[in-house]
Amino acid sequence: MQEQKTNMDTIVSLCKRRGFIFQGSEIYGGIGGFWDYGPLGVELKNNIKRAWWRAVVQERDDVVGLDAAIIMNPTTWKASGHVDTFADPMVDCKSCKRRFRADQLEGDRCPECGGELTEARMFNLMFKTFVGPVEDDASVAYLRPETAQGIFVNFENVVTTTRKKLPFGIAQIGKAFRNEITPGNFIFRDREFEQMEIEYFVRPGTDEELHRHWVDERLGWYRRHGLSDSNIRVRRLEPEEQAHYAKDTFEIEYLFPMGWSELEGIANRTDYDLGRHAEFSGQPLKYFDDETNEHITPYVIEPSAGVDRSVLAFLFDAYAEEEVRGEKRTVLRLHRALAPIKVAVLPLSRNEALTPTAREVWAKLRKHFMTQYDDAQSIGRRYRRQDEIGTPYCVTVDFDTLEDKAVTVRDRDSMEQERAPIEGLAEMLRNRIEGDG
Ligand SMILES: [Zn+2]
Numbered sequence: 001m002q003e004q005k006t007n008m009d010t011i012v013s014l015c016k017r018r019g020f021i022f023q024g025s026e027i028y029g030g031i032g033g034f035w036d037y038g039p040l041g042v043e044l045k046n047n048i049k050r051a052w053w054r055a056v057v058q059e060r061d062d063v064v065g066l067d068a069a070i071i072m073n074p075t076t077w078k079a080s081g082h083v084d085t086f087a088d089p090m091v092d093c094k095s096c097k098r099r100f101r102a103d104q105l106e107g108d109r110c111p112e113c114g115g116e117l118t119e120a121r122m123f124n125l126m127f128k129t130f131v132g133p134v135e136d137d138a139s140v141a142y143l144r145p146e147t148a149q150g151i152f153v154n155f156e157n158v159v160t161t162t163r164k165k166l167p168f169g170i171a172q173i174g175k176a177f178r179n180e181i182t183p184g185n186f187i188f189r190d191r192e193f194e195q196m197e198i199e200y201f202v203r204p205g206t207d208e209e210l211h212r213h214w215v216d217e218r219l220g221w222y223r224r225h226g227l228s229d230s231n232i233r234v235r236r237l238e239p240e241e242q243a244h245y246a247k248d249t250f251e252i253e254y255l256f257p258m259g260w261s262e263l264e265g266i267a268n269r270t271d272y273d274l275g276r277h278a279e280f281s282g283q284p285l286k287y288f289d290d291e292t293n294e295h296i297t298p299y300v301i302e303p304s305a306g307v308d309r310s311v312l313a314f315l316f317d318a319y320a321e322e323e324v325r326g327e328k329r330t331v332l333r334l335h336r337a338l339a340p341i342k343v344a345v346l347p348l349s350r351n352e353a354l355t356p357t358a359r360e361v362w363a364k365l366r367k368h369f370m371t372q373y374d375d376a377q378s379i380g381r382r383y384r385r386q387d388e389i390g391t392p393y394c395v396t397v398d399f400d401t402l403e404d405k406a407v408t409v410r411d412r413d414s415m416e417q418e419r420a421p422i423e424g425l426a427e428m429l430r431n432r433i434e435g436d437g
Pocket residue numbers: 093094095096097098110111112113114115
């Protein structure tokens with residue numbers, strides 16, 4: 001059986017040690033299913049979101065963006081089906097009071113203490129809150145469990161303001177919340193997470209073809225940004241695995257240490273959502289098709305990706321340990337577009353003669369890229385530190401620099417070094433960092 005070569009502890013430890021991801025509110029003992037992105041993690045995550053937005057909004061003429069509110073009118077969740085069906089069967093242990101998902105238990109006793117269990121009952125996964133000063137039934141609201149519904153309720157607004165013709169999509173990146181009973185596997189299943197979703201509206205009858213288009217598009221995106229073919233696959237869900245609204249669903253899965261797991265679901269949601277919102281809101285939510293002179297309810301193809309899961313997959317795929325001249329080197333071979341720090345500026349030593357020039361070079365580069373300046377410890381140690389966080393280029397200022405106004409540029413992957421003039425350095429690095437391939 002195929003296995004992920006890197007284990008979860010290795011990545012969790014790297015993330016904590018180097019400031020990618022910390023346990024949420026760690027000084028208070030943390031809180032299950034919530035994670036904080038550190039200085040490098042926020043850069044990586046932003047780069048992933050930017051790469052996604054670029055591919056699905058900026059470079060297409062048929063998708064526009066949206067940023068809807070997290071808290072929505074609670075009727076939204078009645079229409080979407082979440083109030084009634086977004087639930088897991090739960091049992092409680094009568095002795096230790098722990099709670100478990102009934103469908104994940106073997107046997108009828110508590111797996112922790114052997115105690116007696118209650119009957120299974122449905123537990124809704126939406127976080128509840130109250131809007132306004134009064135905590136009564138009329139003020140109940142929910143933190144959105146998916147970003148999709150913010151798109152559906154704005155369908156009419158977007159059609160009217162953009163005059164988009166079918167097929168067209170609306171893309172959104174944002175936080176979503178699910179009160180998972182058993183969060184786990186680091187940031188894979190958490191209670192607060194971020195989604196990158198597209199609702200792509202199509203004419204009924206063209207839905208199957210456009211569904212395949214999006215599966216290919218999204219698979220290609222992950223591959224272009226560094227996930228290796230052997231660690232990524234597409235799986236078509238079995239009929240009994242489909243969500244109640246879905247006609248057909250494909251999952252893009254990644255080979256994590258716990259096995260093949262969903263990175264992104266690409267579902268054909270048919271006209272379910274627009275139909276339901278039309279019914280609950282009393283608004284027509286139709287599209288006037290001027291090809292046929294008919295008002296139709298479009299079908300929708302939904303590529304729905306998890307940002308946090310993407311972060312984790314890109315980290316796993318980039319991580320490598322290798323031996324270089326008898327020493328262990330840990331390197332994150334992140335795609336250049338995703339790397340948190342693009343360029344590190346390293347004076348050969350802390351010599352006073354080098355510092356002003358090194359600082360000048362740094363000042364020039366930081367206008368263009370996320371950079372780091374590091375002059376602590378040996379140059380070899382500093383290269384290793386940059387390798388471990390995935391920095392594609394290190395620029396070293398040495399004594400020759402003072403004479404020839406040139407620096408050494410070191411490539412993370414090949415470890416090759418070349419001399420390059422300070423004049424034009426930013427442009428040279430930009431071409432490499434933004435170049436194809
Ligand atoms: Zn128990």
